Amino acid sequence: MNINLISVFLVLVIAIPLVKGFFMIFSSEDLKEDIVSFESSVTFIISLIAALFFIKKIFLEHNYGIYKTIYEKLLTYDIFNSQYNMYAVYLAIMPLLIFIIFEVISFIFFLINSIAVFPTLKLLERGLAKRSKLTKRIISLVFSIPKSAAYLIFFTVALNIIIMFNVSKPFNKYIAKSQIYNSVCKKVVVPVANSQLAKQIPNILDNSFKIEKRQIPNGTGKEKFTGKTIVYYNGITIGQGVKSNKEIDRFTKELLAGTVNDYDKAKKIYEWIGQNIKYDNVKAKKILNNDFDEKSGAIPTFESRKGICLDYSCLYVAMSRSAHLKVRLITGEGFNGVNWVNHAWNQVYVNNEWINLDSTFYNGGYYFDTPRFLLDHRYSSIAGEW
Incomplete structure (x- = not known):
C-alpha cells in the first residue's frame, strides 16, 4: 500500500x-x-x-x-x-x-x-x-x-x-x-x-477531459497509415462536438431577441449555459475510465442539460455561431480550488479583441471577461476557431 x-x-x-x-x-x-x-x-x-x-x-x-x-x-x-x-x-x-x-x-x-x-x-x-x-x-x-x-x-x-x-x-x-x-x-x-x-467550482476530475490523436488509414492496403492524424476530444472530433441543430439555433435566436450588442450577446449565452447546464460527475468518472458511451458535444448537452467542461464549451461554440459571433474552443488546465486539471473553455471575439470565458466554472465565480483567468487558467491552446 x-x-x-x-x-x-x-x-x-x-x-x-x-x-x-x-x-x-x-x-x-x-x-x-x-x-x-x-x-x-x-x-x-x-x-x-x-x-x-x-x-x-x-x-x-x-x-x-x-x-x-x-x-x-x-x-x-x-x-x-x-x-x-x-x-x-x-x-x-x-x-x-x-x-x-x-x-x-x-x-x-x-x-x-x-x-x-x-x-x-x-x-x-x-x-x-x-x-x-x-x-x-x-x-x-x-x-x-x-x-x-x-x-x-x-x-x-x-x-x-x-x-x-x-x-x-x-x-x-x-x-x-x-x-x-x-x-x-x-x-x-x-x-x-x-x-x-457559497458556490463551489465543479469537482472536475483530472484526466476526465482526454485528447487523443489517431492516424488515418490510407485505404490502399500497401501502407497502414497516411501519416495524417485526427484529433479526438473525449471520443469525438471537434467538428462533431460543436455541431448544432435547428433546436439550438431557434432557441439561441429567442434567447438573444432584442439584444443588439455582440458583447451582451456573448455574455447572455455564457450566463444561460452557466445557469442551466449541470456538471455531470457520473460522466466525468466514465471518461476517466475511457468510457465514451455517453455522447459528448453541443447537441446532447443541450438536450440533457448536463455535461462536463468539453460539453459546456462545445455548446457555447454552437450557440455563438448561431448568433454569428466569432468564437474559439480553448484547451489547457484549470485550477478547481484543489488542483490543476485538464480543462476546456472558450474565447469570443467582441469589441475587436478575444475575451476569455468559462461557463463550466460559472457557479464558482464570475468567469466572463475577468482578469481572474490569469490565476486559475493556464497552458491555453486553440482547439478550434469559427
Missing part, C-alpha cells in the same frame, strides 16, 4: 498538539500561553484567507459595488496601473493586507481574553484543583482540539497556495493525491475563499 507523505504530515499536524495537550496537566498559566498561541495561528489563517478574498474581489473581479469603486480609485495611482504584472501586484499588496487584518483581529482577541477568557480559566483551575491528574489531562487535551484544527487548516492553505502558484508540477500532483488535503480544501478552504458566493 502506497503511503502519501502529505497525508502523514497532516496527520502529525493534527496529532502533535493533541498528544502534547494530553501530557500537560491542566494549568491556567500554561493554557493561557496555548490560547494566545492558538489565537495567533487562527488570526493568521483568517488574515491570509481574508487577504486572498479581498485581493481577488478588488483586483480580479471588481464587477460591482465597493470592490469596483476601490479598484477604480487605485487605478488613479501609477503603481496600480493595469500594465503591472498581476502576480506582482497580488504578492506586493497581500502582506500589507495580512498585517492590517492580523492587528485588528489580535486586538479583538486581546479584549475578549482580558474580559472573559482568562478570568474564566482561573475559576476553572480552582474548580479542578482536587480533580485527578487524568481529568486534568483530558481537559487539557480538549482545549488543544481548536489548536490542532487551526494548524491543519493553516498547512492546507499553504499547500493550496503552493499548487496554485505551480511551484513544481510533480509535487503539485503528489499533494493533490492526499485525501486529507482534498477533504479540508473542499470542506473549508474553497467555501471560505468563495465567501458569500
